[in-house]
Amino acid sequence: MDLDEAISEFQSHDRKALSRLLSFAAESEHIDEIRVFLDKKEHSGKTLGLTGAGGVGKSSLIGKLIELLRKKDQMVAVLACDPESPLTGGALLGDRIRMSRPIDDKGLFIRSLATASGHQAIADNLDVMIQLLFAYGFDKVILETVGAGQGDIAIRKHADVLLVLLQPEAGDDLQWEKAGMLEVADIIVINKSDLPGADRVAAQLKNQLSFPGADDIPVVQTSASTGKGLDELWNTIQTAPFRKIVLKES
Amino acid sequence: MARPESSKGVVASYGCGSGFCRAQHNPQLTLFKIVFFDEMTEHLTAKRVVLAKIGLDGHDRGIKVVARGLRDAGFHVIYAGLWQPPEAVVQAVEDEDADWVGISLLSGAHLTLVPKIMSLLKDKGLNEVRVIIGGIIPEDDIVKLEKMGVNKVFGPGTPIQEIVDHMSTGES
Numbered sequence: 001m002d003l004d005e006a007i008s009e010f011q012s013h014d015r016k017a018l019s020r021l022l023s024f025a026a027e028s029e030h031i032d033e034i035r036v037f038l039d040k041k042e043h044s045g046k047t048l049g050l051t052g053a054g055g056v057g058k059s060s061l062i063g064k065l066i067e068l069l070r071k072k073d074q075m076v077a078v079l080a081c082d083p084e085s086p087l088t089g090g091a092l093l094g095d096r097i098r099m100s101r102p103i104d105d106k107g108l109f110i111r112s113l114a115t116a117s118g119h120q121a122i123a124d125n126l127d128v129m130i131q132l133l134f135a136y137g138f139d140k141v142i143l144e145t146v147g148a149g150q151g152d153i154a155i156r157k158h159a160d161v162l163l164v165l166l167q168p169e170a171g172d173d174l175q176w177e178k179a180g181m182l183e184v185a186d187i188i189v190i191n192k193s194d195l196p197g198a199d200r201v202a203a204q205l206k207n208q209l210s211f212p213g214a215d216d217i218p219v220v221q222t223s224a225s226t227g228k229g230l231d232e233l234w235n236t237i238q239t240a241p242f243r244k245i246v247l248k249e250s
Numbered sequence: 251m252a253r254p255e256s257s258k259g260v261v262a263s264y265g266c267g268s269g270f271c272r273a274q275h276n277p278q279l280t281l282f283k284i285v286f287f288d289e290m291t292e293h294l295t296a297k298r299v300v301l302a303k304i305g306l307d308g309h310d311r312g313i314k315v316v317a318r319g320l321r322d323a324g325f326h327v328i329y330a331g332l333w334q335p336p337e338a339v340v341q342a343v344e345d346e347d348a349d350w351v352g353i354s355l356l357s358g359a360h361l362t363l364v365p366k367i368m369s370l371l372k373d374k375g376l377n378e379v380r381v382i383i384g385g386i387i388p389e390d391d392i393v394k395l396e397k398m399g400v401n402k403v404f405g406p407g408t409p410i411q412e413i414v415d416h417m418s419t420g421e422s
Binding site: 019085 | 295296298317318320321322323324325326327328329330331335337338341342344345346347374375376
């Protein structure tokens with residue numbers, strides 16, 4: 001399927017065409033033409049970003065959020081970024097197995113993206129991909145990336161609401177003072193909070209965030225395995241003030 | 251840049267410079283036929299492959315070995331995991347814009363489940379996607395699967411390099 005065919009099929013709501021246009025964007029092919037095409041499109045969709053260290057439970061929590069959003073009849077798309085080998089260019093993209101879905105659910109779209117090293121843990125042309133998904137009709141686009149742990153915060157500028165995920169035993173209170181990690185978050189999520197130690201991490205964070213001059217960032221405890229805290233998280237997401245953060249250009 | 255044809259021996263591509271040089275000089279990686287390198291765009295395009303096990307079959311050691319081998323050969327491997335219904339696998343192939351789909355079956359259900367995969371791919375118009383099968387498949391059944399449009403069947407003991415070579419060159 002070439003560009004013209006993909007664009008024309010996309011307009012008749014063809015999922016294959018969407019998929020191919022996302023591939024073009026991921027590979028930086030025809031990117032200017034796609035931007036011009038998207039320029040005329042308007043949407044009211046919202047992006048939700050999840051970031052945090054590998055193994056903290058981003059994909060599993062997204063799986064739960066998908067269930068919740070699909071029950072509310074929202075069309076959901078996920079862009080899941082995983083690293084690409086700097087040596088071979090290969091990648092193993094294993095996020096979608098944690099996001100189980102009913103067979104033939106057209107209201108859910110999951111795309112796995114390999115991200116080259118040195119790209120702040122997000123795929124190239126992520127903005128174009130998000131626009132494509134909104135133009136296709138998705139209400140929410142969920143972005144997943146490892147990274148904002150300590151430094152890779154490019155995800156911030158693509159997410160309307162950004163969740164930074166932590167887990168129990170994730171470090172002492174000095175960790176939370178480090179730059180980059182928490183200052184970009186709209187909501188801090190302590191996932192796996194069915195495990196011991198979650199209350200302690202939450203208390204440390206709340207203490208830290210109550211310092212004079214600190215932003216009052218909500219801290220929510222969740223567990224993707226038991227379902228604990230998911231409703232609270234969703235309510236917090238909906239009421240989160242959209243904080244326009246200007247990133248310092250590097 | 252156009253999507254490279256498999257017949258050109260393309261496995262993957264990535265930004266030129268240090269990455270490419272390191273790959274060339276890393277003796278571990280000489281095992282693999284690695285890259286398509288486009289000096290004009292300094293950009294390379296990895297082939298995407300969805301790997302999955304379908305039906306009631308919990309043996310995923312083999313497919314994980316293949317996943318790692320293909321990853322190390324420069325493929326982007328989308329691992330869809332265990333116990334997948336054919337519908338979910340084909341939906342993954344469509345959404346991920348995969349070039350290949352690899353199915354592992356050790357359950358003996360290949361003549362029931364693979365035809366479903368083939369017909370679902372056809373229904374969605376995913377005619378360019380090539381299907382490879384791995385696992386315990388009797389010789390007589392290999393012929394039947396190939397008649398259904400399966401690109402290639404790999405049995406136990408197949409060296410990873412053989413799979414990589416096949417997928418890199420598109421030779422059957």
